[in-house]
Amino acid sequence: MSALATPDAAAGAINGARGSFARRLLRRPVAIGAIAFLVLLTLACVLAPLIAPYDPKEQDLAAVLSGPTGDHLLGTDTLGRDVLSRLLHGGRRSLLSVLEGLAVVLAIGVPLGLLGGYLGGRSDRLLSRVAELLMAIPAIILVLVVLAVLPHNEDAAMVTFGVLGAPAVLRVVRGATLKLREELYVTAARVSGLSHARIVLRHILPRVIGPVIVQASIFAAYALLFETGLAYLGLTADPTTPTWGGMVAEASTVMQQQVWLLFPAGVLIAVTIMAFGLLGDAVRDAAVATEAPGRRRRAVAAAPDGVGEAAAADERPDALLRVRDLSVVLERGGAEVPIVDRVSFDVMPGETLGLVGESGCGKSVSALALLRLLPSGMRVVEGEISWQGENVRRYGDRAFDALRGSTFAYVSQEPQASLDPTFTIGSQLVEVVRNHERCSRAAAKERALELLRLVEIPAPERIARSHAHELSGGMAQRIAIALALAGRPRLLIADEPTTALDVTVQAEILALLRRLQEETGMAIVLITHNWGVVADICDRTVVMYAGQVVERCAVQEMFDRPLHPYTLGLLESHPSLATARGALPSMAGRVPAPGDWPAGCRFAPRCRYARAECEAAPVPARTVEPDRVSRCVRVEQVFPVAEEVGRR
């Protein structure tokens, strides 16, 4: 019955009226159960005069307060009347009341909601405002006012309850209508000269029925809760008429003698309310499923393609960080889709390694895997991550937590979103500082200010008192760097730290990183797709494509003479590095999505040098020259040593 808690959620169920919707609904066992229960209950109550075993008012003083027996399946009450018969008869009034309330709610809520959503403007705002006001009033108290003036008038009570419940339906219908109105075909219908009434009735109404059914179910649940409550209080029916609520009230007077009597009516009320709630949930889920038919991908096995390179020849024994065959998968619908495929590289102390490639090549995922901060659904399936010779992949979560911030630190590409919006900059810095070193609050504050000065923040005291939303992007990125530096890390992983910033600010942040590196001697792994940044700050580069490393070498060599067609393509399509003659060449095609990777060379479909052999089998990464690794089968043919293809 989640829908009871969040009526607005139903607004998502816009496409409820599509053809297959009913079938989808009936495929849900919960929906069938709820519908079947409600239909049977209604039938039983309607036919009560025919099927009830006893007259509901027939007293049998010889059998007072009997529990369930063969004669009285649900027992008898204080006057020896048959409980089952009274339940069946009592349900008539309760269900009728629910119907009355529903009729009022729908009669008011649906037309006004359609009107407000379709017309928009001032009338819409007025309707919404009034709806908001009505929703703030506790309904029961106004209904009591009505019942004080019109004693025992249950119809009046339910109509009032319906009026007060209408705003919830109105809001949902309005929201759905508003969304539909924006849709092209309604606009098109208007252009083609259909009348407003026809557009609303033919095009909009059928498609808001889904959310309306959800709301109606929720309302029915509340209406029954409400009706039985009033009956319990004895404010609606006269005492001799059987009602569900009244039966609970009567049972409460004999609780000491016969507890059982509470249950038949009480449980029936609860189960009926549950059925309404479950029906609403099922309708909403079925409608949402219509709207978003979850894309099914074929399961792609992370098939080993024999391209591991554990013994790469550019191996450096004194590496700070050593990554070997790191593979990450995304679990989706029971299948595992590889995202990162056997990535290997080393980071030397104090150096800056550029991780380069287009979006969607697995650079960020590789970085997050190093930090064990992968988003939910992704996990590392194999590989080694060694820090100064020690494989930290074997560490437990607690031991690994201790490495973050002090060994590896991280700066993301969204400076503002990466700061906690609710705490001041100062308090975030102080917390992180105290996390790394035992010190007094005052000392931590001093260190926080020192960090702010370190990242060249003007007026650090003032900035420490401000919140993330008060900072510019460049300022926020400096703060993020200060946070990362608080634990004096040995390796900073920066994921496109300048992408979201203005060009001038980009240069400042890069200069800052370079200066910090000189001062602290930390190593940096810089993820970027900007060659300017690579040229500016990196010592070596790892080029990634479709989850794999395709080339790995020193920056200068790569600019001079790339040894993979993808690297060459990237270089050529970069405005500041491309040739002056002619149009800017750009690579055709796009990076294939994970799960759609070709079996052979993954770049082959976009490669101008591709031959049949490229697509035949997975291509291993090879050491083609000292300290140079390339994943191109035809590297010798495409990039002959003598010919200087890359130097332009």
Place this chain on the structure above:
Amino acid sequence: MLRLIGRRLLWSIPLLVLVPTFTFLMVALIPGDVARTLTGSSGTEAQYQQLRQTLGLDEPLHVRYWDWLQNAVQGDLGMSLFSQQPVTELLGSRLSVTFSLVIGSTLLAALIGVAFGIAAALRPGRSGKVVDAVSLVGLAIPNFFLGLLLVAWFAVAVPLFPATGYVDPQDSPLEWLRSIVLPVVTLAVPGVAVVAKQTRDAMGDTLERPFIRTLRACGVSRRSIVFKHALRSAAIPIVTVVGIIFVGALSGTVLVETVFAMPGLGGVAVQATAQHDVPLIQGVAVYFTVVVVLVNLFVDIVYGWLDPRVRVA
């Protein structure tokens, strides 16, 4: 922040005027004669005329409305027809009962709901289903039935708590606590379900946000991330829902105070309705509305405290 509060107060004026007007008009316009209802079939014509005059029914509608509104603004909600006491006096003495129940149950629901919700957000899957099932049952059981079940189990079968009645905390704090346990639990049950669901969803969303990753990358402890950072950012939707369940509990007192024979506003409302005591039930409606307005204001202030961006907005 002060401006925010001021603006919110202005917004609440329509509601404060609307409810009394609504109840007044309902009484005046409903096809039925209050005086006739009150005199009943046994009353004489003279009694009827006398009552019409007392209620001012002979005056034109707008005069009656204006008089009533003027008095109401000055804190005079008229006299109870049944007990002949001023309405404000009658209701004022019962506020503490209702507040004990409503505040107690809201706090209880918020604490348990948030705890369940966090647990469900940290371990999605099975615990999510548990929260769904608990909330299904919690919202579907009518509070009067639940209250009676609690009485049957914890007052009759195992006499841990009194079945009915209210003890003033000034007389005996311990007995006061014992007397409100069962009604507070009864009122809290649907709220637990609602708060748990909202907390689970809000925490789930927040834990996926980039700043959580930053904090984790900085080595901030898991406990601080969940209970300090994520909970504070997730708190706004949770506070909204807590405001809603407060109002729900207030409505719930109408039934629950009757079940437990508690002398609060809700119980009075039922008596007033049964006795056709129109001024008294109107008074309860006004009190309820004022409480709703104050709760909404409180919720807005909490927003501002939680989220610095709201303060400037």
